Amino acid sequence: MSSTIWLLIIGAVAGWLAGQFVRGHGFGIWVDMIVGVVGAFIGSYLLAAIGIGTYGLIGELIASFVGAVILVSIIRMFSGNPARDKT
Template sequence: MIGSTIWFLIIGAVAGWAAGKIMRGHGFGIWVDVIVGVAGAFIGGFALSLLGFNTYGIIGQLITSIIGAVILLWFIRLFSGNQANT
C-alpha cells in the first residue's frame, strides 16, 4: 500500500514536470508538479477512456499522467490569460 502510494507520487511529480516542459514552461516546484501530475492522471485516464484506450504498467500510467497534465496546463493557461509562453 505504501509502496504504491510512493510510486503514484513519483509518477505524478515526473508527469507534472514533463508537462511543464512540454508546454514550454518550467516546473512549478515539486509540490505543484505532484498536484498537476496526480490531477493529470485522472484527466488523462478519463480522456483516454473516452477514446477507447487502456494503459497498463508504470510506463502506461506515466504516459497517461503526462497527457492529462498537458491538458490541465493547457486549460489553466487558456482561462488564466497567461499567453507569455505561447
C-alpha cells in the first residue's frame, strides 16, 4: 500500500518536473501526474535495459523524470500542440 502511494507521489513530482522541463509548461496537474506515473515505468525499464540500476527515493525520481520527459516529448510530437509560450 505505501509503495503505491510513493509511486503516485514520485510520479506526480516527476510529471510536473518533466512538464516544466520540456518547453516550459505542463498539461495540467492531473495529466502531469498520469504522465509521471507512466514515465516511472518507462524510465525504470529503459534504465534497467541499459544496465543502470535505480535505488532509493532519488534514484526512482530520476528514473521517473527521464521516463516522463521521454513520454511528454513523444506526446507533444504527435499531438500537434506546440508550446504555448513561443515568442
